[in-house]
Amino acid sequence: MSVNRYFRILSVVAVVAVCTVLVNGGKAQSASAGQNSGPQSSSNPPVPKKAEEQFKNIQVLKGIPADQLFPTMQFITASLGVECEFCHVQNAFEKDDKKPKETARKMMEMMFAINQNNFEGHREVTCYSCHRGNANPVAIPAVMTEEPEAGMGAPHQPGGEKAETKQPNGPTAQQLIDKYVQASGGASAIDKVTSLVMKGTIDFGGKSLPIDIYSKNPEKRISFTHLSDGDSVTAFNGQEGWLGSPGRPLREMQGSDLDAAAIDADLHLATHLEKMFSKVQVRGGEKIDDKDAYEVVGQREGKTPIRLYFDQQSGLLLRLVRFGDTALGWLPTQIDYADYREVNGVKVPYRWTLARPSGKFTIQVSELNQNVPVDDAKFVKPASPPEPSKATTK
Numbered sequence: 001m002s003v004n005r006y007f008r009i010l011s012v013v014a015v016v017a018v019c020t021v022l023v024n025g026g027k028a029q030s031a032s033a034g035q036n037s038g039p040q041s042s043s044n045p046p047v048p049k050k051a052e053e054q055f056k057n058i059q060v061l062k063g064i065p066a067d068q069l070f071p072t073m074q075f076i077t078a079s080l081g082v083e084c085e086f087c088h089v090q091n092a093f094e095k096d097d098k099k100p101k102e103t104a105r106k107m108m109e110m111m112f113a114i115n116q117n118n119f120e121g122h123r124e125v126t127c128y129s130c131h132r133g134n135a136n137p138v139a140i141p142a143v144m145t146e147e148p149e150a151g152m153g154a155p156h157q158p159g160g161e162k163a164e165t166k167q168p169n170g171p172t173a174q175q176l177i178d179k180y181v182q183a184s185g186g187a188s189a190i191d192k193v194t195s196l197v198m199k200g201t202i203d204f205g206g207k208s209l210p211i212d213i214y215s216k217n218p219e220k221r222i223s224f225t226h227l228s229d230g231d232s233v234t235a236f237n238g239q240e241g242w243l244g245s246p247g248r249p250l251r252e253m254q255g256s257d258l259d260a261a262a263i264d265a266d267l268h269l270a271t272h273l274e275k276m277f278s279k280v281q282v283r284g285g286e287k288i289d290d291k292d293a294y295e296v297v298g299q300r301e302g303k304t305p306i307r308l309y310f311d312q313q314s315g316l317l318l319r320l321v322r323f324g325d326t327a328l329g330w331l332p333t334q335i336d337y338a339d340y341r342e343v344n345g346v347k348v349p350y351r352w353t354l355a356r357p358s359g360k361f362t363i364q365v366s367e368l369n370q371n372v373p374v375d376d377a378k379f380v381k382p383a384s385p386p387e388p389s390k391a392t393t394k
């Protein structure tokens with residue numbers, strides 16, 4: 001299986017993106033969930049490995065945490081609309097045989113310089129700003145050939161992704177969060193949820209596979225997607241996250257993926273939102289599946305923000321967008337929730353679609369049990385095989 005296909009499958013089936021183990025078989029020293037790009041000044045002992053310490057030929061991205069290298073590569077791939085092989089020789093990522101790889105290094109330097117010289121060092125311009133999913137950016141405006149389709153290929157609006165429609169008489173962010181808690185059944189009902197056991201199907205790329213999901217308070221979650229040759233596993237035990245797939249060594253979650261996994265595993269997310277955010281703002285309205293929604297942006301201390309879209313009618317959460325940090329820009333993950341049903345006084349989505357630049361999947365729950373006993377042993381990480389050394393892997 002090509003590395004590429006492997007990445008696809010991973011990012012489709014797993015809750016997280018990719019981790020460093022894939023290529024060099026090693027595992028990063030630390031699973032720091034820090035979100036800052038660039039070198040991390042962490043005072044707690046296991047100092048995250050730097051990219052140049054783990055990889056063989058890092059010239060520009062020196063100093064970034066090693067666990068950010070893959071997300072950064074995914075960011076590039078998504079920004080240019082290419083595959084890894086556009087720049088890399090298969091199974092020899094360190095080689096500089098392909099011209100686009102050299103160009104990409106120059107482009108990184110250029111991007112850093114643009115931001116340094118024009119935006120006070122804020123990462124305003126990224127690869128995507130110019131490339132927009134193409135290897136060759138378009139420099140000339142297009143003529144109109146057909147009626148523009150809503151949402152498709154709509155011209156980029158200068159000055160941001162969306163005009164900030166301030167709603168002077170609309171609800172505040174805090175009111176929307178409170179309404180969400182109420183709509184979900186109220187704080188005490190939500191906080192009484194101790195576990196969730198779900199059976200259903202996961203649909204992606206025209207396939208439909210059975211999936212079992214176990215969640216347990218606090219912040220434990222494991223899912224088993226049943227493939228023909230075994231289970232694909234995505235797990236988080238409150239501290240560590242890992243991915244398993246048939247015939248492959250266990251892979252550890254790193255960086256932003258751990259943050260994402262913690263959010264997914266939180267059975268009391270609705271009541272935790274208030275504490276999670278250092279600042280919340282209503283950004284305006286949006287239509288999601290014909291429903292009018294309010295967008296709330298929650299800033300988090302030292303982490304990427306989270307965008308929440310609440311149904312203006314029901315108050316329920318229709319969409320959550322979170323971001324994985326990379327050295328070059330943010331990689332978005334969008335989760336749309338639907339088919340809310342009431343279980344023991346709490347509203348639970350029976351369907352959700354998770355979409356990333358690399359692909360998407362939908363999970364539909366068919367059977368759900370709340371507050372049933374779930375053995376803690378389910379969330380114990382299997383022992384990983386001894387770490388192959390760098391020298392022995394190709």
Ligand code: HEC
Nearest residue numbers: 055056057058059060061073083084087093094101104105
């Ligand atoms: C547009 C070009 C481009 C694409 C596409 C790209 N990369 Fe890279 N990659 C680079 C560049 C440039 C470097 C070196 C960065 C530096 O020197 O700081 C690199 C470095 C790497 C390294 C480190 C190799 C080593 O040992 O030094 C790995 C691993 C890697 N990329 C994996 C991937 C994967 C996996 C993908 C697909 C998801 C991918 N790359 C897509 C340009 C690209």
Ligand code: HEC
Nearest residue numbers: 076100103104107108111125126127129130135136137328
């Ligand atoms: C300011 C706009 C801009 C930004 C930002 C930018 N690029 Fe480019 N890039 C271009 C243009 C324009 C070209 C085409 C140059 C040409 O045709 O010779 C290009 C070409 C490339 C190519 C060569 C494509 C090919 O067909 O060989 C690669 C690879 C590339 N960019 C990677 C990146 C990466 C990676 C980033 C982010 C680190 C990035 N670019 C950021 C404008 C940009």
